[in-house]
Amino acid sequence: MLGKLSWAAIPLHQPIPLVASAVVIVGITAVLVLVIYKGWLPYLWREWITSVDHKRIGVMYIVLALIMLMRGFIDAMMMRTQLAVAAGSAQGYLPPEHYNQIFSAHGTIMIFMVGMTFMVGLMNFVVPLQIGARDVAFPVLNSVSFWLTAAGALLINLSLVVGEFARTGWLAYPPLSELAYSPGVGVDYYLWALQIAGVGSLLSGINLTTTILKLRTYGMGYARMPIFCWTALASNLLIIAAFPILTATLGMLLLDRYLGFHFFTNDFGGNAMMYINLIWAWGHPEVYILMLPAFGVFSAVISTFSSKPLFGYRSMIMATMSICMLSFMVWLHHFFTMGAGADVNGFFGIMTMIIAVPTGVKVFNWLFTLYGGRVRFETPLLWALGFMITFVIGGMTGVLLAIPPADFVLHNSLFLIAHFHNVIIGGVMFGAYAGYTFWFPKAFGFTLHERLGKAIFWCWLIGFYLAFMPLYILGLMGATRRMQHYSEMSWQPLMVVALVGAVIILLGIILTVVQLVVSIRARQSRKVGGDPWNGRTLEWSISSPPPSYNFIDLPQVSAPDSFWLTKQSDKPISDQHHDPDDVTPPTIPSPSAVGFVTAFFAVITGFALVWHIDWMAIMGLLCIVITWLVYAWRNSDDNEVSSQTIETFDASSAKSQTT
Amino acid sequence: MNTASAMLQPIQSDDIPLSERGPAPTRVVVAYGFWLFLLSDIIVFAALFAAYAVLVTRTVGGPSGSQLFNREHVFIETACLLASSFTCALSSLAIELHNKKYTYLFSALTFVLGIAFVALEFIEFTHMIVAGNGPTRSAFLSAFFALVGAHGIHVTLGLCWLVMMMAQVANFGFTARIARRLLCFSLFWHALDIVWIGVFTIVYLGAR
Ligand code: HEM
Ligand SMILES: [Cu+2]
Numbered sequence: 001m002l003g004k005l006s007w008a009a010i011p012l013h014q015p016i017p018l019v020a021s022a023v024v025i026v027g028i029t030a031v032l033v034l035v036i037y038k039g040w041l042p043y044l045w046r047e048w049i050t051s052v053d054h055k056r057i058g059v060m061y062i063v064l065a066l067i068m069l070m071r072g073f074i075d076a077m078m079m080r081t082q083l084a085v086a087a088g089s090a091q092g093y094l095p096p097e098h099y100n101q102i103f104s105a106h107g108t109i110m111i112f113m114v115g116m117t118f119m120v121g122l123m124n125f126v127v128p129l130q131i132g133a134r135d136v137a138f139p140v141l142n143s144v145s146f147w148l149t150a151a152g153a154l155l156i157n158l159s160l161v162v163g164e165f166a167r168t169g170w171l172a173y174p175p176l177s178e179l180a181y182s183p184g185v186g187v188d189y190y191l192w193a194l195q196i197a198g199v200g201s202l203l204s205g206i207n208l209t210t211t212i213l214k215l216r217t218y219g220m221g222y223a224r225m226p227i228f229c230w231t232a233l234a235s236n237l238l239i240i241a242a243f244p245i246l247t248a249t250l251g252m253l254l255l256d257r258y259l260g261f262h263f264f265t266n267d268f269g270g271n272a273m274m275y276i277n278l279i280w281a282w283g284h285p286e287v288y289i290l291m292l293p294a295f296g297v298f299s300a301v302i303s304t305f306s307s308k309p310l311f312g313y314r315s316m317i318m319a320t321m322s323i324c325m326l327s328f329m330v331w332l333h334h335f336f337t338m339g340a341g342a343d344v345n346g347f348f349g350i351m352t353m354i355i356a357v358p359t360g361v362k363v364f365n366w367l368f369t370l371y372g373g374r375v376r377f378e379t380p381l382l383w384a385l386g387f388m389i390t391f392v393i394g395g396m397t398g399v400l401l402a403i404p405p406a407d408f409v410l411h412n413s414l415f416l417i418a419h420f421h422n423v424i425i426g427g428v429m430f431g432a433y434a435g436y437t438f439w440f441p442k443a444f445g446f447t448l449h450e451r452l453g454k455a456i457f458w459c460w461l462i463g464f465y466l467a468f469m470p471l472y473i474l475g476l477m478g479a480t481r482r483m484q485h486y487s488e489m490s491w492q493p494l495m496v497v498a499l500v501g502a503v504i505i506l507l508g509i510i511l512t513v514v515q516l517v518v519s520i521r522a523r524q525s526r527k528v529g530g531d532p533w534n535g536r537t538l539e540w541s542i543s544s545p546p547p548s549y550n551f552i553d554l555p556q557v558s559a560p561d562s563f564w565l566t567k568q569s570d571k572p573i574s575d576q577h578h579d580p581d582d583v584t585p586p587t588i589p590s591p592s593a594v595g596f597v598t599a600f601f602a603v604i605t606g607f608a609l610v611w612h613i614d615w616m617a618i619m620g621l622l623c624i625v626i627t628w629l630v631y632a633w634r635n636s637d638d639n640e641v642s643s644q645t646i647e648t649f650d651a652s653s654a655k656s657q658t659t
Numbered sequence: 660m661n662t663a664s665a666m667l668q669p670i671q672s673d674d675i676p677l678s679e680r681g682p683a684p685t686r687v688v689v690a691y692g693f694w695l696f697l698l699s700d701i702i703v704f705a706a707l708f709a710a711y712a713v714l715v716t717r718t719v720g721g722p723s724g725s726q727l728f729n730r731e732h733v734f735i736e737t738a739c740l741l742a743s744s745f746t747c748a749l750s751s752l753a754i755e756l757h758n759k760k761y762t763y764l765f766s767a768l769t770f771v772l773g774i775a776f777v778a779l780e781f782i783e784f785t786h787m788i789v790a791g792n793g794p795t796r797s798a799f800l801s802a803f804f805a806l807v808g809a810h811g812i813h814v815t816l817g818l819c820w821l822v823m824m825m826a827q828v829a830n831f832g833f834t835a836r837i838a839r840r841l842l843c844f845s846l847f848w849h850a851l852d853i854v855w856i857g858v859f860t861i862v863y864l865g866a867r
Binding site: 260271 | 682683687707714719798799802830
């Protein structure tokens with residue numbers, strides 16, 4: 001009846017997971033009770049859960065990312081404390097099978113639920129505003145994508161309470177992840193969660209690509225798009241090209257595990273190295289899917305706070321697109337030790353080093369943008385400057401790892417861990433924070449507390465260096481990754497330094513919450529108009545927060561940084577309609593529960609598949625199909641915005657901007 | 660300053676570059692988005708093809724492709740699918756003319772040919788499995804069943820979609836939205852044909 005599910009799945013004998021799941025359950029229940037008690041549920045349902053507005057969906061993505069950052073960071077703290085004590089005869093407090101689940105969950109959550117989610121959230125919010133569109137190409141699909149991502153996140157976290165998570169690392173290499181060596185449900189949780197979230201990512205990639213290529217406003221040719229839109233385009237093209245490989249690869253592993261296929265098994269002719277090749281054919285593009293939007297954020301931030309157009313706009317586009325292409329030609333650098341021979345390794349090593357060239361072009365463009373500008377050291381710019389230094393260091397250790405003989409020594413050592421955290425924290429996380437601080441006032445109409453914002457930055461910067469520079473040294477001393485205990489006592493001091501660094505990052509994360517609370521409580525006094533940073537692109541030309549339809553009349557654009565140019569000339573932006581006689585009233589799609597309902601049943605289906613509860617899986621799938629059939633039979637989907645709504649909005653935003 | 664304000668003048672001429680003409684009509688947007696989806700779907704198949712190419716020799720003592728496949732059978736299968744693509748194109752013409760009768764007729768033909776394809780594939784699969792040559796027999800057969808089966812599942816889902824579309828045409832007529840969906844369906848159907856041509860050449864004709 002319930003497949004493999006039984007009471008043994010609840011971690012009653014393991015104190016740490018038990019307490020953790022109790023805390024999570026109590027927390028979720030508390031939030032639910034509060035929401036219902038305060039009567040917020042109808043509002044949340046109407047305005048957020050069923051919303052198909054790209055801005056709302058973008059905000060929800062970022063909320064999800066921040067929550068998942070806490071979860072992933074708790075895992076990181078557990079690993080750091082374990083390694084600070086588990087030297088010599090001390091065994092620490094985490095047994096190996098638990099430690100293995102922690103690093104697997106940490107990696108999976110940080111990449112898929114923090115990095116991806118944060119970047120997709122920023123792109124969702126910003127891209128339509130920057131290209132002068134009223135929404136994305138497929139608003140309902142956008143909501144589906146978001147909720148599928150949330151469904152994946154929920155499944156991963158469910159494994160904490162019911163069952164276990166994978167112990168196979170964040171990429172679940174076979175043969176370890178095959179049924180023969182991982183008979184538990186951990187790998188199944190991993191696989192189904194990523195399949196569901198992966199479909200969400202793919203759909204959102206298609207959606208945003210179509211939006212950028214087909215919905216740009218009048219006059220916005222390709223050479224006039226803000227760089228953030230270019231990097232978003234590159235990133236979403238990579239999603240379309242790479243995520244199907246992930247889906248197919250994980251699908252093959254699922255066939256192995258569920259139906260006894262032999263793609264990657266040790267026996268019957270399976271080939272485990274094929275999995276490693278396929279997964280990295282997705283995995284390397286994935287790191288650029290995360291990194292490119294962050295590059296776009298930095299471009300926007302640096303040119304805004306230097307009060308200058310971006311230096312080398314066209315070379316920036318070229319660099320972005322060549323990174324996009326090159327990212328598909330380097331995957332083998334993740335396993336030089338496979339033994340493909342000197343020629344193959346040499347080729348992939350050189351290709352990897354070549355990526356440093358367009359990246360270098362970008363760094364110099366940013367430097368020249370700053371040079372001679374009227375630089376304002378606001379928080380977003382601090383993140384950008386911290387990024388430029390940190391990322392260059394990470395890039396250089398990356399080039400080092402791209403030398404096959406060096407990689408043979410450093411592969412799977414803590415040196416590698418230090419390298420990729422160096423680029424991923426210094427690049428993606430700093431970019432996420434920069435974008436969050438930069439566009440927050442656009443989303444909510446008030447700014448985040450500046451002093452706290454700067455404190456958060458310094459915590460992350462200093463904390464990062466303390467936490468990860470020791471790992472470079474430890475790696476050179478021979479410490480390997482995924483290691484729960486070590487007997488070499490001389491490593492311990494550096495491990496303790498790394499813990500101190502992690503504690504400082506913890507402070508930064510706590511301050512992030514404090515900053516949010518403080519800023520929300522002081523929102524009346526922190527109110528700003530449409531253009532708080534003296535911005536350059538179209539999103540700053542409308543009020544903060546923008547109306548649901550973004551632009552009453554689609555703007556006419558005639559250059560990059562068009563809003564900046566308008567401010568330079570004396571013509572108000574409202575004079576720039578492409579044709580004053582042709583003002584069709586904006587239409588906005590009506591809210592839809594399809595996304596939420598689909599994701600709800602996706603969680604049920606995923607859970608049922610993990611535990612082999614066949615009837616429940618079939619029911620879940622059927623419910624998804626029925627949901628879509630009902631949706632396909634609807635009669636209309638777009639609401640014309642009544643002129644009354646527009647007037648009300650204009651009146652209220654005019655009022656809020658004068659107060 | 661002067662150039663800036665000059666550049667801000669509304670442009671009204673017809674020789675504006677395509678990329679500057681503003682948002683595309685819904686029909687284009689939908690078809691384009693669906694195209695991108697098809698591309699991603701084709702990449703799923705590319706990964707399965709790659710796996711097949713890697714594992715094709717791994718028969719571990721079991722039968723190889725040339726021992727298993729019946730070319731005549733597959734030829735009839737292929738003929739059905741290609742013919743269904745042709746009738747699908749004819750029904751697209753009927754849809755353009757808003758002719759319900761011919762739309763139903765050609766869609767029904769498409770459906771019958773599609774069902775024939777799926778049935779033939781089903782027969783082939785059951786024969787192999789009954790003879791003990793199922794996907795668990797060898798890595799080669801795993802890759803074969805996954806690749807060809809994935810295509811078969813696509814065709815089956817396409818048939819369900821086709822039925823639903825006919826019900827929608829009956830219900831709503833040729834509204835803009837229904838026409839867009841029909842367009843997407845025909846794109847999907849032709850894409851499956853393209854994938855099948857790959858399967859036919861690489862898997863069946865290339866069998867060793
Ligand atoms: C915020 C501070 C962070 C700390 C203190 C931290 C710490 C750690 C530690 C201790 C490990 C295990 C290393 C080992 O195998 O010995 C690890 C692994 C990993 N981390 Fe982080 N991390 C942080 C942030 C991130 C972020 C932001 C990401 C990605 C967006 C990330 C992605 C990963 C991945 C993919 C792994 C590899 C997991 C595996 O071995 O399968 N981490 N991290
Ligand atoms: Cu890589």
